Amino acid sequence: MAGSERKGEKQRPDPDALLALASKEARGKLTVFLGAAPGVGKTFAMLARAQSLKAASDIVVGLVETHGRAETAGLLEGLEVLPRRTVPYRGQTIEEFDIDAALARKPGIIIVDELAHTNAPESRHPKRYQDVEELIRAGIDVWTAMNIQHLEGLSDVVARITGVAVRETVPDSVLKLADEVIVVDITPAELIQRLKDGKVYVPDNARRAIDGFFKPGTLTALRELALRRTADRVDDQMVDFLRQNVIEGPWATAERLLVCVGPQSSSEKLVRAASRLADGLNAPWTAVHLERAGEELNPRADNARIDETLRLAERLGAETMRVSASDFATEILRIARRENVTQIVLGRSAAGWWSHLRGKCLSDAIMRQASDIGVHIIADEEVEPSSAPRWRLPAFKFGSIAALATAGSVAGAVLIGLGLQLIVKLPNVSMLFMMAVLLCAIYFGRWYAISAAALSFFAYNFFFIPPVYTLTIAEPHEFFALILFLIVAVLAGGLAGRIHDQAETVRKRSASTQALYEFSRKLSGAVKLDDVLWASASHLRNALKADVVLLLPEDGELQVKLSWPPDVTLDGTEMTAARWALDKAEPAGRGSGTLPNLAFQFRPLLTPRGVIGVCGFRQGKATPPLEAGEERELAALLDQTAIALDRALLTRESAKTAALKQSEKLNSALLSSLSHDLRTPLSSIIGAVTTLRQLGEKMSAASHDDLLASIEEEAGRLSRFVSNLLDMTRLEGGALRPKRDWVDVCDVIRAAADRGRKAFPERAIEVSLALDLPLVRGDGALLQQVLFNLIDNANKYGGADAPTSIFARRDGGDVVISVTDLGKGVPPADLERIFDKFVRRGKVDGRVAGTGLGLSISRGFIEAMGGSIKAESPAVRKRGTRIVIRLPAADANVGERSPP
Structure with a gap:
């Protein structure tokens, strides 16, 4: 490498950086949506971004796995989706990404999900990331998604953290090739809640995942790996930018x-x-x-x-x-x-x-x-001598240097005074020694200033008070002047030294105050409990240079909520000390009166409401006890941590209170709905029965039959209301246990259509079934109830004299059933909201129709069977609504993936 550049010589960009930039310009760009774990929303974020850019860009979906998630599948609407390539494998037909179709289409941007996927045998490339590399070389921009555990360089680390060996991996070079890395991140608590809500896996798989892979500590560690690896990638990009643009560093965004x-x-x-x-x-x-x-x-x-x-x-x-x-x-x-x-x-x-x-x-x-x-x-005790002269200044400690400097300042005053006396006759040179004393006070403190005053006393007497070069004083006034000089020097030096010591104390306190301020500012922006725990643990770790663990009571038991580093664990004895600190509101563990031999010391987190948690920290065995100043700083940090945790807990309780109020509103809405919707058919039934009893013999046979038909119709309507209420109660109470039988979709659809024709004879129901419909695993009775609810919904909002259409077909590994009406449709903003409880689409014949439970119950039934349901509008010729049900076919495993 060339030597140092000459002054004024124009700097040139790094050639390697320019070549790398040129190679990037000749290929497509790779964007990786990186997540810490399955379910954080990578595919959702990728499709949401595609929806926002589809009007301005040529975006095509090459392959996306929705895993039955209705929210993700809904984002595919309006996007061009390439057909998949079918491959026979072990007696089954599986679907893979069609790279040839993608190269022939050559869009501006293509979305290829699941980067770590292993392709089917006899594919062009054994791994999907190799397909992506070929697309990039062809000049196509690629968006893809992967989890951090699939990175090959971290596979052993992930295996130690999770206890699960990752089989499908991607080389680290693929992530380095990425032009943009977008981290899709949510907190562990939010991800676990998504699992419980069934938004990641079906319920059985979700329970196994929570017990195994999806533990808070595991998710926190994976989250850290994802964020750190992304930060490393961004730092590499910044260095490339500096080299390409001839910008001198350092930019202290990361340590090097x-x-x-x-x-x-x-x-x-x-x-x-x-x-x-x-x-x-x-x-x-x-x-x-x-x-x-x-x-x-x-x-x-x-x-x-x-x-x-x-x-x-x-x-x-x-x-x-x-x-x-x-x-x-x-x-x-x-x-x-x-x-x-x-x-x-x-x-x-x-x-x-x-x-x-x-x-x-x-x-x-x-x-x-x-x-x-x-x-x-x-420093090294064995520094080898060089060819320089062997005599050199000794390596003094600070105290020795200060003492020599003190003596040197007095000697300098003597030399200056003697030199000045050769030039001009001075009556008094004591001010030179006073200057030496003040300099020692300013730089070394008051004790060195006092020492300088004592040395100046003797030096002034020896060199400048007659008779010179002796310690004898001839004149009394010289003696008093010398004593006065000593007193003034000691006072001035002591005062200046005290100012020096106070300034040093102020500096330390200022640094401590600044640290507390930064910590307070960090906590003030944290609202969620996880964010407060994370900020507190990381700051306490840096302040104490110790392992930190934060524990909070939950359901009557003290539990570890966050530890830093993430692999810190507590044994039974340490948990006993932590519970003691919680119950007694006093320190326990190392250095305390309770279990002092432990490695951890536990401190209670005190608030006006009492003890809300415990902080434990583990320092090295050789670390001395905390000094008074450090103890005060720790107390201040723990107080701020306690206040922030208390605020986060109160916020969470406030959210629960708001949810209870909302629940009360829903209950009021339910009672109001029941009072109206149940009273109407009952009034009709009572009126018809009364008329029959009073005028039955006088009525014509046609009128008699009309009243009986009205009773039957209103009784059926009342029965549906009660059935919906019972079904919703079963769903919310967790009592619904669908069967897992082999179900013939054709038989279920025909039975639901026949039931609909009997209930709504004035409404035409058209049924169209594909010939290759496979069986599905599910509950036939629940599926029939869902279809009848959808037929009932179409009858209410489908418009006059418009038929209701039922269509069933196979789509890959799913069976798709759609129920379509030709009414006025649903606004796009309400397509998801209509599946909420008590939401009704409008008035029919001047009154609000139904209880608003039919679609909510339908979604609950379908998701309980492992499927998905969504609404589409407009459906046909810019009008109508289509409700689409997807159920996994019994002869395919597509979409039924276990946790990694």
């Missing part, structure tokens, strides 16, 4: 280390120290060896030692460089700024005092020039 190594035996220790520092910061690092331009190392052993040191650095995870330069300090800083290095690690220089004086010491030169880069000097 550079360590300088040489032929000394201490270089191995230096490399290991840099490795530990980089691991602690989770930062990339580079090992650099510099040689003088035009010179070679004389001893062959030196070359071998350098090679071995660089190989050690590579084994420890560093990048290595060998650079030739004439000015080491300038070249090191040039490399540091080009690589966006934020910290430089050096060994203690073996240069002599003469090199220090001339500014030729490498460490001194780098520290003098690196105003924007941190420099670490690693």
Whole structure:
């Protein structure tokens, strides 16, 4: 590599960076939607983005797996979807992404889901990420999605965290190839709630997933891996930008280390120290060896030692460089700024005092020039002597340097005073000694100032009070002046030194206050409990340099809510100490009067409402007890943590209260609906029965039959109301247990249509069934009830004299059933809301129709059988509504995936 650049020489962009940029311009762009775990919403986010850009871009869906999620499937509406390629496999037909169709269509952007998928045998590429690479090489932009556990470089880490070996992986180079990485992230608590709500897996699979893979600690660790890997990718992109645009760093957005190594035996220790520092910061690092331009190392052993040191650095995870330069300090800083290095690690220089004086010491030169880069000097007891002179200044400790500086300041005052007396006759030079005293006070504190005053007392007497060069004082007034000088010097020095000490104390307190302010600001923006726990644990970890665990009571038991690092666990004895701290509101564990031999110390989190939780921290065995100042800072941090947790808990309780109020409103709506909808058919039945009893013999046979038909119709209507209410009660109470029988969809549809024709004889019902409909696994009675509810809904809102159409077909591994009416339709904003309880679409014949439970019950039944249901409007010729049901076919496994 070339030496340091000359002053004024125009800098040029890095050639490698420009070549990389040019290669990117010639290919398509890769966008990866990255998640920590299944169910966080990667596919949903990808399709939502496609919906927002479809008007301005040529976007095609190559392959998307909805896994039966209605919300995700709804986002496919309006997007062009390429047909899938069918492949026979072990007696079954499976569907795969058709790369040839994608290349022939060549859209601007193509969506290809599940990047880690393994293709069927005899496909062009064994893995889907290879299909994506071919699409990119063809100039097509690709959007894809994957979970962090599928990254090959993290597979062993994920296996240790989750206890599950990941079989389908993607090379790390694929993520590095990505032009854009979008993290789709939700909190562990929200993801677990989505599982419980059935939005990720069917109920049976969801329960197994919560007990196994989807634990809060596991999800937190995976979330950290996803965020860290994304941050690393963004940092690499920033370095490329700096190189391409000839911008000097560092931009301190992430830590990067550079360590300088040489032929000394201490270089191995230096490399290991840099490795530990980089691991602690989770930062990339580079090992650099510099040689003088035009010179070679004389001893062959030196070359071998350098090679071995660089190989050690590579084994420890560093990048290595060998650079030739004439000015080491300038070249090191040039490399540091080009690589966006934020910290430089050096060994203690073996240069002599003469090199220090001339500014030729490498460490001194780098520290003098690196105003924007941190420099670490690693001490070594075995620093090898150089060819510099052997006599050098000793390595004094700070106290020794301060003492020498004190003596030197007094000696300097003597020399200046003697020199001035050779030029001009001065009556009093005591002010020179006073200046020395004040300088010592300002820089070293009051005790060194007092020492300087004492030394000045004797020096002033010896050199300037006659008879000079003795400690004898001839004149009484000289004696009193000397004593007065001593008193003034001691007072002035003590006062200035006290100001120095107070300034140092203020500086420390200011740093502590700033840390508390940053912590308070961070907590003020956290509303959710998980966010407060995360912010508190990370800040306490940094402040205490200790493992931290936060525990909160739940259902009468104290439970670990968050630990940092995530793998921290508590045994039975430690949990006993934590419960003691919660119950007694006093510290327990290490350093306390309760179980003092534990590694953890537990502190109660106190609020005006009492103890709301416990914070535990584990420091090293050799760590001394906290000092008074540290104890105060810890108390302040715990108080802020307790207040923030209390606020988050109150917010959660407030949300529960709001939910209860909403539930009360729904109950009121239910009672109001019942009072109206049940009274109407009962009134009709009572009126008809009364008329028959009073006028039965006088009525004509036609009128008699009309009244009986009215009674039958209203009784059937009343029966449907009561049946819907009972079904909703079963759904909400969790008492619904659908059967898992083989169901013939054709028989169920025909039975529901016949029932609809009897209930609504004035409404035409058309049925169209495909010939290849397979069986489905489910409950035939529930499916028939769902279809009848949909026919009833179509009868209410389908318009006069318009038929109701029922159509069934096979779509891949699903059976699709649709019920269509030709009414005025549903606004797009209400397509999902109509499945909520008590939501009714409008008035029929001047009155509100039904209780608003039919579609809600239908969704509950279908999802209980592992299917999905959604509404589409308009359906036919810009009018009408179509309700679409999807149920997995019994002879296919598409969509029935287990947790990873």
